Amino acid sequence: MLPVPQPVSAQNIPFVPPSFNYGIKDYGAGNQNWAVAQGQNGVIYIGNNYGLLSFDAVNWNLHPLPNNLAVKSILVNHSSGTERIYVGSFEEFGYFERDETNKLCYHSLKGLVKDYTFRNDEIWTIHQLNDKLFFQSFSSYFVYNEKTQSIDSYKPYPAPLYFFNVGGTLYAQFIDENFYKYDGRDFKLLLTRERMNDDFIVSALPFQGKLLLVTSKSGIYSFDSRTSQLSHFPTAIDSKLNTAIVNRTALLPDSVLIIGTLNEGLFALNARGEELWHLNRSNGLNN
Template sequence: MLLRRTFLILICFIGCCHLFSQELPPVITYAPDAYGADNQNWSISQSSDKYIYVANNRGLLEFNGENWKLHSSPNETIMRSVLVVDDLIYTGCFMEFGYWKTSKQGLLEYTSLSRDLELIEDEQFWKIVELDGFVLFQSLDRIYIYNVQAKTFRILGTDKKITKMYKVDDSIYFQRQYDGIYRIINGEEELVFTDAELIDDIVINIYQRDNDLLFQTQNNGFYSYTNNVIKPWTIVLGGKGQLSDYSVYHSIRIANGSFVLGTISAGLIVLDRDGKFQFSINQEQGLNNNTVLTAFEDITNNIWLGLD
């Protein structure tokens, strides 16, 4: 069965209408001079009223479907992450994280959550996830677990780089470089995967697939983990080689089960739920840059990309 999917391609995101077949989706591009900020967009989220929020080098971009508005970073630094939870817009920057909320006057107002914390020098907050009343902010050095109701923090530190943090159904995982994959349980970390395939490469994302886990690595494609056995999930890209020939920077799984992969220097690759190659889009098909920093599926199943 063919599923209709809308892709939004912007110079910093992707948008267009597409029937999953050999037909490529059209590309809609928003240039930096159209949205009034820098070209690099690191993270994308959406509110229940369908406003799009983008973490940009210059701050928080807000798009109501017609007009863009830039809210400068609270400390005038690069914004790396954004996540909308209910009526709050959480953001992470260089040496700063907190949330934005719409005032009675209809203006976004910022509240710092990190102001009274002793941050590590030069910390940047690359990922934000939410689970069961907790919001987690990940830097390369620590994970800050914020209890929204109690307004308290628990901090997980490390002497090794935290490369990524992942939300997989009702679990939170993270990777320590050259160490393994950890799971956070009741605010405590537990080392759960130490396979060489997951230590020697950066794990970009983790997905639940039936009773298996799928690990998306940066340089070696997917691995499936079944009954304590890890093995490659071989992806052939229809005459474009194997997925392991590409360096993947970001990936998401969209509502119909397909995988959207953003690469370094090779544009966008889309696979169906079984790993079958669907199509790719690069500069020749309308992207203004072949490095995809982030991807996001909105409420109406459009796909937005943030490019380098």
């Protein structure tokens, strides 16, 4: 008798979303990409070592900065009436805007900075609060007022590590320090580092009327800012998060949480903390 092949159960095959890897030969720029954002017309913008990349699903284009600086942060903004792509770089920040021929042209804002000496400032995050934009480096931050076309510079101690914009409220994790909330003029203490298992927060997201705080290696927490209640948010990948080193997150419209890590690729969790899929070098990622 010949053995009869048995059908493979689909339940035994873990779901992984389809992915496509673009190499430097495809997009014609540097091999390091630092930030990504999407414009209103669907165009993808990527911060690359050689400048700003744009991709419309067919064509790649490179838009250089002065001195061919790397783009480390991106924010797409429409408050001026036209689409602006704000970018941050090494001792430089400004925005791209399309001219009458639809070409992206760069406008530097550095010249508006007064009474400040740049010392290796790299702009790593950009956030908008009403008519103000916050450009944050690891030693300073700059507040650009779109209405008055002016910039205020700040060099706090301790220095900022990450800024987060959650529903129009700005939060900040400071280097080797605590978690703060911006009150319109200054940052006020919200959570001490000790309450976060002596770890730092890499992401703050809206979740069921509370803040979902994602740490580098101590898991995820739920925080009620009204009562200051902090509780651990259990997930199916808690043990993996201890060593994966979380670096970035994104919350999708269907409440799926995407977690990007340095050591374990990408995880996707549902609102109950259950793992939906895991994408890494063994099943789709090049790096």
